Amino acid sequence: xxxxxxxxxxxxxxxxxxxxxxxxxxxxxxxxxxxxxxxxxxxxxxxxxxxxxxxxxxxxxxxxxxxxxxxxxxxxxxxxxxxxxxxxxxxxxxxxxxxxxxxxxxxxxxxxxxxxxxxxxxxxxxxxxxxxxxxxxxxxxxxxxxxxxxxxxxxxxxxxxxxxxxxxxxxxxxxxxxxxxxxxxxxxxxxxxxxxxxxxxxxxxxxxxxxxxxxxxxxxxxxxxxxxxxxxxxxxxxxxxxxxxxxxxxxxxxxxxxxxxxxxxxxxxxxxxxxxxxxxxxxxxxxxxxxxxxxxxxxxxxxxxxxxxxxxxxxxxxxxxxxxxxxxxxxxxxxxxxxxxxxxxxxxxxxxxxxxxxxxxxxxxxxxxxxxxxxxxxxxxxxxxxxxxxxxxxxxxxxxxxxxxxxxxxxxxxxxxxxxxxxxxxxxxxxxxxxxxxxxxxxxxxx
Numbered sequence: 001x002x003x004x005x006x007x008x009x010x011x012x013x014x015x016x017x018x019x020x021x022x023x024x025x026x027x028x029x030x031x032x033x034x035x036x037x038x039x040x041x042x043x044x045x046x047x048x049x050x051x052x053x054x055x056x057x058x059x060x061x062x063x064x065x066x067x068x069x070x071x072x073x074x075x076x077x078x079x080x081x082x083x084x085x086x087x088x089x090x091x092x093x094x095x096x097x098x099x100x101x102x103x104x105x106x107x108x109x110x111x112x113x114x115x116x117x118x119x120x121x122x123x124x125x126x127x128x129x130x131x132x133x134x135x136x137x138x139x140x141x142x143x144x145x146x147x148x149x150x151x152x153x154x155x156x157x158x159x160x161x162x163x164x165x166x167x168x169x170x171x172x173x174x175x176x177x178x179x180x181x182x183x184x185x186x187x188x189x190x191x192x193x194x195x196x197x198x199x200x201x202x203x204x205x206x207x208x209x210x211x212x213x214x215x216x217x218x219x220x221x222x223x224x225x226x227x228x229x230x231x232x233x234x235x236x237x238x239x240x241x242x243x244x245x246x247x248x249x250x251x252x253x254x255x256x257x258x259x260x261x262x263x264x265x266x267x268x269x270x271x272x273x274x275x276x277x278x279x280x281x282x283x284x285x286x287x288x289x290x291x292x293x294x295x296x297x298x299x300x301x302x303x304x305x306x307x308x309x310x311x312x313x314x315x316x317x318x319x320x321x322x323x324x325x326x327x328x329x330x331x332x333x334x335x336x337x338x339x340x341x342x343x344x345x346x347x348x349x350x351x352x353x354x355x356x357x358x359x360x361x362x363x364x365x366x367x368x369x370x371x372x373x374x375x376x377x378x379x380x381x382x383x384x385x386x387x388x389x390x391x392x393x394x395x396x397x398x399x400x401x402x403x404x405x406x407x408x409x410x411x412x413x414x415x416x417x418x419x420x421x422x423x424x425x426x427x428x429x430x431x432x433x434x435x436x437x438x439x440x441x442x443x444x445x446x447x
Contacts, residue, residue, distance in 0.1 A: 026183035080117035115146035149407035181368035340381035
């Protein structure tokens with residue numbers, strides 16, 4: 001380690017600019033970091049899309065689309081890992097390297113810090129390293145576990161922990177239990193002094209994509225055929241769904257009743273039912289959630305002889321039944337534990353002495369953390385499973401979608417980046433296998 005640092009000091013000067021890429025399955029969170037400033041991240045759709053008029057949109061161009069009906073997607077990331085570098089390169093070129101790129105970057109003068117999901121296959125990692133150095137030509141590069149970057153944030157500030165004014169924040173945080181629930185899946189990662197504890201990492205194959213597909217199926221059976229409109233259904237899920245704190249009670253309130261019966265709570269909506277006005281691609285390009293009005297539905301208007309200019313879907317138990325899959329996957333036939341049980345599985349392989357610190361510092365990131373009541377439900381379920389004398393605290397950053405980006409940005413300014421990053425010169429000298437071993441080793445015990 002010492003010898004490596006000596007040889008590095010005689011080499012080229014480290015790049016002054018770092019490109020941070022949190023390369024998610026649904027969106028890329030990207031921005032530049034220098035010693036003086038950290039950019040606000042751009043949230044870029046990580047996809048190639050084609051609408052019904054055969055027009056193609058690459059990455060951030062998707063915001064120009066006005067008609068999302070029957071739009072089809074090609075996504076380079078599946079199950080959390082980049083499996084289609086042809087599509088990924090097209091998106092990166094469009095966003096960072098082309099002449100008209102929104103975030104123009106010269107790779108030969110830039111360090112890349114790339115966030116990846118835990119437990120990636122070595123073949124995929126090696127291919128990624130080759131693309132970074134051989135195809136894009138970055139001057140320096142570090143590929144790290146995305147959840148672990150969150151330890152380079154002021155975790156206690158998320159919990160609003162009382163402390164002295166203007167304290168010196170030690171980074172990385174000493175102990176964090178990081179729950180990352182994104183588009184492809186959900187992971188539980190215990191982190192000790194910035195290092196993920198790999199034997200304790202657990203994964204649940206439930207993410208935003210699966211929940212959107214589940215909602216699509218429910219809507220197609222009960223209302224309209226939405227199988228070709230998953231983008232619209234995804235917007236509906238994000239706008240209207242929530243995590244129930246009393247699943248059986250909410251299910252009772254939304255139950256229609258036996259055949260021919262219409263229960264009072266069903267007719268009034270019981271405070272749960274919402275109307276979702278679908279986009280028409282002319283005056284409304286995105287759907288709108290409204291309070292439930294029995295007379296406003298298209299069917300009610302037709303029966304009353306009125307003319308409906310809106311397509312309305314009334315959401316009842318779909319609102320909470322879809323996110324419930326995170327906590328009870330057997331609801332849809334998945335033989336996997338729910339999120340709270342997954343946390344307990346992760347803890348079970350660690351020394352009991354670490355439990356109090358991990359349980360008191362649980363942080364939830366990823367798009368699914370934005371569901372109402374997510375934090376409260378997870379905390380309640382874990383409290384039911386741990387000893388009474390354990391303190392359980394669950395927090396969510398102000399923006400759980402960009403949290404990993406900001407953690408990686410802090411890492412880029414930390415001395416650890418100099419110890420861990422690999423230069424293009426070292427890659428050419430030692431080869432891809434050496435780079436893979438270097439990243440796998442992470443921080444040494446003397447770091």
